[in-house]
Amino acid sequence: MISRRECVKWALALPATVGLARGAMAQAGPKVPQKVAQYQETPKGNQKCDLCKYFIAGSSPTANGTCQLVEGSISPNGWCALFAAKA
Numbered sequence: 021m022i023s024r025r026e027c028v029k030w031a032l033a034l035p036a037t038v039g040l041a042r043g044a045m046a047q048a049g050p051k052v053p054q055k056v057a058q059y060q061e062t063p064k065g066n067q068k069c070d071l072c073k074y075f076i077a078g079s080s081p082t083a084n085g086t087c088q089l090v091e092g093s094i095s096p097n098g099w100c101a102l103f104a105a106k107a
């Protein structure tokens with residue numbers, strides 16, 4: 021369970037985190053923790069990781085992959101606040 025205080029802290033930090041994450045991508049720097057990116061295992065509306073330009077697919081269409089910006093195993097049906105649609 022995430023406390024209200026932590027949610028507020030992350031909400032305030034997220035815009036800066038987005039900028040840092042995108043900058044880090046260009047420099048192959050450290051990734052953003054899932055909690056900070058507000059990662060969830062389910063889509064948000066019609067947005068999901070396998071439609072995001074930062075998603076790196078796993079061994080099959082349903083297997084977890086990775087993300088260029090966010091740490092750890094990433095579900096193709098997941099979502100986070102750094103979502104950016106593929107062109």
Ligand code: SF4
Binds near residue numbers: 070
């Ligand atoms: S939605 Fe977030 S976790 Fe998913 S691929 Fe895009 S940046 Fe990575």
